[in-house]
Amino acid sequence: MKAISSRDNPLVKRLHALATSGRERRKLGETLLDGPHLLQAALECSYPLKGLVVSASGVDKAEIAALLHEVGSDVPCHVLPDSLFAHVSPVDTPSGLLAIIDLPAAKSLGTIVENVVVLDGVQDPGNLGTILRTAAAAGVRHVLLADGCAGAWSPRVLRAGMGAHFVLDVHERVDAATWLRGFGGPVLATALSADARSLYELDLRAPVAWVFGGEGRGVSSEVMACATRHVLIPMPGAIESLNVGAAVAVCLFEQARQRSLR
CATH class of the missing domain: 3.30.1330.30 (Ribosomal protein L30/S12)
Structure with a gap:
């Protein structure tokens, strides 16, 4: 030394x-x-x-x-x-x-037929790292980051990810709207809209694209337009919304629970 x-x-x-x-x-x-x-x-x-x-x-x-x-x-x-x-x-x-x-070399983003998490404008390094760790723990291998997200390989995101980066396929600076329009399965976005269905009413056993927005503005209108279903996380308490990292965890592990029962 x-x-x-x-x-x-x-x-x-x-x-x-x-x-x-x-x-x-x-x-x-x-x-x-x-x-x-x-x-x-x-x-x-x-x-x-x-x-x-x-x-x-x-x-x-x-x-x-x-x-x-x-x-x-x-x-x-x-x-x-x-x-x-x-x-x-x-x-x-x-x-x-x-x-x-x-830094890892950029990989070409081809067709994905598995579960995928798409993040739109998640800027907080701690939230991004937590989401990557949650995705890895839930068995989701693909995470796509649109412009406006924090750098996936920044030291703070790496630390919050706790090693998840090394078992995930993380793609940065993705044109999320264009990619989602070509995705072959359901595109689910969390939203508080009137047409949103409860997470617990959905059949989540097949592969889906999960879309989550940033801490402030949420999912952009362009990306939200690609969603085939708006999803509501039921919250019986006196709080109207969840931190994006918590929302990701609830959704991915509800899907993991349903798939484990198959």
Whole structure:
């Protein structure tokens, strides 16, 4: 392991750029994994690592030491003083361990005959990461992000996703309306419209495209026009709406419940 102590070091500047700027992440084609859990998830899926960075205090933590040993000497590793590590950390509470990875290459978006989640304008990194984690847990493999969503591979979304990125097919900057018009199955969008049917009245055993909108404006009118059914989540309490992450969880696991009974 090589020690670095200066903010002027090129690697430190690169790390800080990756931690703070989506433009720099796209320019460099890289991003950061924060924490032992994400690194372990990447290793389990054999995702290639470009470098490791550990804080001076993190070196002595058993969990981090075990991961460094597992990675071995083939991946460059640098040690930073705790204060400098905090400077390059993408989160407010530094974990003591960062990994540099390449952003995945964009994949062509062909025909999908399985369940798919389409997100329109989900801007909050925590919500987006939570939705990706929920989709993976519910057995949904495909997630499409329209323009206006947070960057799927930003460090904060990665941290909230807790490793879901490595088992999902995530497509960004998708023309959602055009793609949905070519989808062969039902397109379900959560809405409070008069024609919306209760989630629990629907037969969800066949593959569908789930459409969820952003935290403020919801689903755009262009994307909503592609929905073949508006879905209402019954809420007997005194609250009119759910956080988008909670709404996704309710819908996907109701579908998972129905499919488990088949």
